[in-house]
Amino acid sequence: MRGKGLLVMWLCLVLLSLPVSYALAGGGALYSVVARDASTLGQSATGTHGHNYVMSDPAVVLGSFHVSSLYVDHNGTGYNFAEVGWCVHRTLLGRSLYAFCAYSLDGNYTHRHYGGLISYNSNHDWTVRHYSGTYWRWYLDGSELATVDLKGKFTYGYSLASSERNNSGDTNYSHFWGLQDRNSSGVWYSWSNLSQWKDNDPDYRLNKVSNTECYMQL
């Protein structure tokens, strides 16, 4: 009788842990689909600007997230970059949505997130650009998010639009449009050669609509 009770308890425990175990199945890998402007200006951009759609109900499994963002990456190694975008993240407390600005200097990663500025099912305008001297500035819908001294490490780099997820159960859908590069004189130009740079996502791919618009989609 006692053994039977223990068996029932064990089965209950297995059943209760199943949803979390399913989430583990696709975990451990980061998937990204990255577009860049392969034009000359896209290799030496002092800023990246574009529009992006925040989905109405993005799927994200527990402990994982999806990111849609724009970058200026100095030399394409990820050691020195400036990034702006949004992230949806699911924890035990539920799903959270926030805008963020991030940068990496010599591989040291810094991340500032801003809750309450964006909502589901909405379009937003994102900009990250060299501001002045050693400073860079991040914008959401034309309003400054942050201005930071990047100690003159870089003032230009590769202009990128990126869609990232951390689990095969997450969405990696993104829609970017109106993509622009900023030149050394501070003038914005439309991307003129939108190309795929990176895609290690087994499910999502880059769908180029034009040189300034793309989807990352199934």
Add this chain to the structure above:
Amino acid sequence: MTKKVLLPLGVLVAAAISISLFCYAKLPFGGEPGSPGAHQYMDWQSMSDEERVAHFRDLGQIEFKDFAELQRNVDFPVLEPTNTLGRRLLGIFQPAGRPIVDVTALFENGLQICICRNETPPDYQNYLKQVAEDKVAGYWKSDGTPKIIKINGIEAICDDPGFNDIEGRKVPRPGYICWYDGGANYSIYGDKIPVSDLLAVAKSMMNNSKEGSGPKSQNNL
């Protein structure tokens, strides 16, 4: 009767929460060190030497086979390292679209040297102040703290390799030594290479300076 039901139920709930938390800790949110990072489209440190060279070539970069060839194409004295910790040079790359000298020299096993012209010298003291503020605000996600040192009388900033905490994940970051001299930023990066070793590379570059480092003009490549 109530006690008979509540006790096993309590044990059941406690065990379920424990198992869930255990599984949760195994998820990417709290994953293993060395796994790829979130908010980082490029997992540079996990790439092989061949993949790194291919990556730069895919970007359509100008390529120099050695420092001598680079020197022939620029009008300032290039600081060539005489000590590269036994690592062979794989290539020197310059993005095609850039109007100023901005090269990355790739060596075997995660050693790279970047030389980038920059008119604005960095203020390392101010940067450390900013790092301290970022730590207090919770923005700083690195497990290290940059340190200012002097190499041959030149101020440099450095740190040993470690990890970034990105959305709860430990993502490896390189060791580095950076300095500014004569209008250019010099950066030496080493995946899993401590500052004590990178210092030998930096000193060999500084000691190899014949006319003083840095550009004389801003001519294009």
